[in-house]
Amino acid sequence: MPGLATAVFYLALFGSSFNPANLIPSNASQYASSVISNIFGGAPTYITYLTAGVICIILVFNMAFGGIDLVLDRQLGYLSTLLTAPIPRAAIYLSGVAQNLVKVLLLAVLTFVVAFFIPNGLRLPASFGVIDFLGVFGAFILLGLGLSFIFTALALSVRSIDSLVAIVNFLTLPIMFMSNAFFPSSSFPTWLMGIANVNPVTKANEAARLLIVNGTLTSAQLSTYGLDMAYLGGFATALGILGYLAASRALRPE
Amino acid sequence: MSEIIEAKGLTKIYGGKLMAVDHISFSVEEGEIFGFLGPNGAGKTTTIKMLNTLASITEGTAEVAGHDVAKNPGTVRKSIGVVPQELTADDELSGAENMVLMGRLHQLSASAAKTKVDSLLSLVDLQEASRRKVKTYSGGMRRRLQLVMGLLHEPKVLFLDEPTLGLDVQTRSKMWHYIKGLNKERGLTVFMTTHYLDEADSLCDRIAIIDHGTIKVSGTPAELKTAHGGDIIALTISEGVGDLTDFLSGIEGVSQVTKDDNVYRIKLPNTEKALPSIIGGVLQQEAVIEGITFSKPSLDQVFLDVVGHSMRDEEASSSDSGWENIKMERAR
Numbered sequence A: 001m002p003g004l005a006t007a008v009f010y011l012a013l014f015g016s017s018f019n020p021a022n023l024i025p026s027n028a029s030q031y032a033s034s035v036i037s038n039i040f041g042g043a044p045t046y047i048t049y050l051t052a053g054v055i056c057i058i059l060v061f062n063m064a065f066g067g068i069d070l071v072l073d074r075q076l077g078y079l080s081t082l083l084t085a086p087i088p089r090a091a092i093y094l095s096g097v098a099q100n101l102v103k104v105l106l107l108a109v110l111t112f113v114v115a116f117f118i119p120n121g122l123r124l125p126a127s128f129g130v131i132d133f134l135g136v137f138g139a140f141i142l143l144g145l146g147l148s149f150i151f152t153a154l155a156l157s158v159r160s161i162d163s164l165v166a167i168v169n170f171l172t173l174p175i176m177f178m179s180n181a182f183f184p185s186s187s188f189p190t191w192l193m194g195i196a197n198v199n200p201v202t203k204a205n206e207a208a209r210l211l212i213v214n215g216t217l218t219s220a221q222l223s224t225y226g227l228d229m230a231y232l233g234g235f236a237t238a239l240g241i242l243g244y245l246a247a248s249r250a251l252r253p254e
Numbered sequence B: 001m002s003e004i005i006e007a008k009g010l011t012k013i014y015g016g017k018l019m020a021v022d023h024i025s026f027s028v029e030e031g032e033i034f035g036f037l038g039p040n041g042a043g044k045t046t047t048i049k050m051l052n053t054l055a056s057i058t059e060g061t062a063e064v065a066g067h068d069v070a071k072n073p074g075t076v077r078k079s080i081g082v083v084p085q086e087l088t089a090d091d092e093l094s095g096a097e098n099m100v101l102m103g104r105l106h107q108l109s110a111s112a113a114k115t116k117v118d119s120l121l122s123l124v125d126l127q128e129a130s131r132r133k134v135k136t137y138s139g140g141m142r143r144r145l146q147l148v149m150g151l152l153h154e155p156k157v158l159f160l161d162e163p164t165l166g167l168d169v170q171t172r173s174k175m176w177h178y179i180k181g182l183n184k185e186r187g188l189t190v191f192m193t194t195h196y197l198d199e200a201d202s203l204c205d206r207i208a209i210i211d212h213g214t215i216k217v218s219g220t221p222a223e224l225k226t227a228h229g230g231d232i233i234a235l236t237i238s239e240g241v242g243d244l245t246d247f248l249s250g251i252e253g254v255s256q257v258t259k260d261d262n263v264y265r266i267k268l269p270n271t272e273k274a275l276p277s278i279i280g281g282v283l284q285q286e287a288v289i290e291g292i293t294f295s296k297p298s299l300d301q302v303f304l305d306v307v308g309h310s311m312r313d314e315e316a317s318s319s320d321s322g323w324e325n326i327k328m329e330r331a332r
Helices: A002-017 A026-039 A045-077 A078-083 A089-115 A129-158 A161-178 A190-198 A198-214 A219-248 B043-051 B073-081 B095-105 B111-124 B140-149 B170-188 B197-203 B221-228 B244-248 B271-284 B299-307 B309-316 B318-330
Strands: B003-014 B020-030 B035-036 B060-065 B082-083 B157-161 B190-195 B207-211 B214-218 B231-237 B256-260 B261-266 B289-295
Touching: A002 A045, A002 A089, A045 A078, A045 A089, A045 A129, A045 A161, A078 A089, A078 B095, A078 B244, A089 A129, A129 A161, A129 A198, A161 B073, A161 B221, A190 A198, A198 A219, A198 B043, B003 B190, B003 B256, B020 B043, B020 B060, B020 B190, B020 B207, B020 B214, B035 B043, B035 B197, B043 B060, B043 B157, B043 B190, B073 B221, B082 B140, B095 B111, B095 B140, B111 B140, B111 B170, B170 B190, B170 B197, B190 B197, B197 B299, B207 B221, B207 B299, B214 B221, B214 B244, B214 B299, B221 B299, B231 B271, B244 B256, B244 B271, B261 B271, B261 B299, B271 B289
Parallel strands: B035 B190, B035 B207, B082 B157, B157 B190
Antiparallel strands: B003 B020, B003 B060, B207 B214, B231 B261, B231 B289, B256 B261
């Protein structure tokens, strides 16, 4: 499926070509993994760091562009079929949110698995277990939920695919680059760091990476994880309310 | 016979400016096939959207199956079936699967829906194709499927918006046969819109002619044709005899004469009686008859009479109605 191919390209190609370890001169190559580890919060390889970032990008892009199907539903008249059926308007909105989320999460899991097979790819610590895996994907689920709430409401509110694509194109790149998806935000210039640090994508990456790099967490790391998850929960709730209001308006009779 | 649809002063204004439907009132009897006939942009689709809860009502009231549409849209949706203009069945599902999906959307359980699927599909001769994906269906088959998709929950009223749009002559006639069958066998009230005169004529028990958002006239096709139609004789006379209009109007049995270049359109209730006098009289005037045509009443004649221009003229200025649609989109 095309989504998986994009993810693999980002991981394998971007992850290999942009790997900062490439910059280390060959006579100092034995220091490569400790340099990476220092810069990237303990990650043994760049792709280990990048995996969470790429999964977040998949979430953002697929939620955003997944709305195109909903616009088509409206244009082709299928939405009218739903609107004349005796079902609550909320069901139309929430089913759109759910189907987008489930599709993309499956893609995210596949990406995670594929990351192992790339050379210099994802390497998990020995203590990484099922609970840690759930912890990682818990962060992605909360991020995905918030994104799905708002992007589904957006798709229901516009009348043409052109409008949706224009809005979405404008939003996705800032969301992607004003975060720690590719690089730690601690090394950003101040103006960028401020935005990056409130970006929910950053929080999701941070939470996921704590587990991916460390496996079992110290209590300090656990509280960071907890704060990140609370932030993501708040983000999802806020966007849920906003999205619900926008969708109710969009699904009103014309 | 009770009224199952009742509209009073029904009005739709888009964006505070564009009045698509202008204070119309009408009622539909239970068990009849009622048609809104009019050109594109007349307000037919807007009216049907107000009745099937897709569009809000700006002014006036409408009651469908005993419930106020504005106040209880959810209850109204349970008693109506809606067959839209567009082809909305899911291409990737089979006919039967589409039926079950619609059933479930209308609060039937999957098993209850499945039991009805075969009998409904056989009503429109689709049982053989029922397991095939809809993308393999022809346009006519899709419309037949949509016709019965609206019936799983046994609604009291079926709303059909341009049911034979884009179909060829044979398929259209088959669709009329299916619609009539559903109406007769199930006592299903049908509210339809169309711009096809022959469809309104052969299918509807009663019609209302709508143009520019208002109802011009309504009644059974036969009533309308008698009142506004009448036989027409078109007599082409060669040049050189002067205006025969007054002379022709004076002939017994002639109701009205209009002249267009050298063609006289003579309206009269009974051609058989008056024709000999007309031809005899014209020949006596030493006029040369170049051609005679004779037509029985048609809804096009009714339309011309009532609206002031032919449906075809309205269709020809379709750039106008395209603009109407764009204006409506913007006003929303």
